[in-house]
Amino acid sequence: MAGFANSRQNEKICKKVYVNIDNEYKNYFIGDKEVRDLLTREGERKLEGLPNSNIELKNLEKRLEAHKFVKAAEVYKGLDGNVHVIVKQNRPIARILRSDQDVYIDEEGTVLPLSDTYTARVIPITKSAYSKALDKGFFQDSTGQAYLSLLKFIEKDQFWKAQLAHMHIDGKGKVSFLPQVGEHTIEFGKPDEVETKFKKLLVFYKEVLPVMGWDRYKRVNVEFEDQIICE
Structure with a gap:
């Protein structure tokens, strides 16, 4: 059952990417557009339209965390197949x-x-x-x-x-x-x-x-x- 559920999840298509930037300390060093550009390599590889099996979450997190003002990043897939991104900025x-x-x-x-x-x-x-x-x-x-x-x-x-x-x-x-x-x-x-x-x-x-x-x-x-x- 677990294998079947995982297979069905991988077949789902990402229709939307949700970005949440933590601005707890009112820092605005990185914005929504910059995050999306990092995720898609300046728009060359859009996530929308890709099946979940083709989206490597860890690689996306590493790409975000390589940015000079990103302290930590979490990227995960929702049950609907869409991608959710949480970015914590350096302070x-x-x-x-x-x-x-x-x-x-x-x-x-x-x-x-x-x-x-x-x-x-x-x-x-x-x-x-x-x-x-x-x-x-x-x-x-x-x-x-x-x-x-x-x-x-x-x-x-x-x-x-x-x-x-x-x-x-x-x-x-x-x-x-x-x-x-x-x-x-x-x-x-x-x-x-x-x-x-x-x-x-x-x-x-x-x-x-x-x-x-x-x-x-x-x-x-x-x-x-x-x-x-x-x-």
């Missing part, structure tokens, strides 16, 4: 600005190229010429993982994601930020005790700036334990 969390290359990184530290069709709203990062190169391998070791954890914290926090406009890493590996609102520089220090430092910084925003004024300070340092230094 950039920061953009590295450097003289030789302008790239994104995702939450796993993987380097992604820029897109011709969409620009992600993520924090840009620059570094001192004397600091370690922020290349593909940087975010995979223990040192780089600390910076990656910092970026993931910012990306997941709505307030800090909106408030922090720029991140810089100096020659000693210390981090500083420029805010969207205010004229001050935030001196964060090394990417450790991240949650504690942001809690101190939130105290500065909630209790100090409303009293002293947003233009009162040019420098705010939360690097040291139990201290907020404002100048």
Whole structure:
């Protein structure tokens, strides 16, 4: 019976291809047309009209996952013989600005190229010429993982994601930020005790700036334990 059912399924004709692109994080790096072009090799081999026996699902998934902005793809056949495609996009969390290359990184530290069709709203990062190169391998070791954890914290926090406009890493590996609102520089220090430092910084925003004024300070340092230094 199983063999008979499988044989009948293979005889069915694909009449339509359904594409579902996961836009959970409001990324639009790949669209419906691009997905269909990948599936059909730019229209050379359309799936509509083919019997199920001639459609190799795993090959279609591999073709989609070879795209620079596709994190995972699932392709399956429905009981009616039609093909269903689910695409999950890569999620950039920061953009590295450097003289030789302008790239994104995702939450796993993987380097992604820029897109011709969409620009992600993520924090840009620059570094001192004397600091370690922020290349593909940087975010995979223990040192780089600390910076990656910092970026993931910012990306997941709505307030800090909106408030922090720029991140810089100096020659000693210390981090500083420029805010969207205010004229001050935030001196964060090394990417450790991240949650504690942001809690101190939130105290500065909630209790100090409303009293002293947003233009009162040019420098705010939360690097040291139990201290907020404002100048």
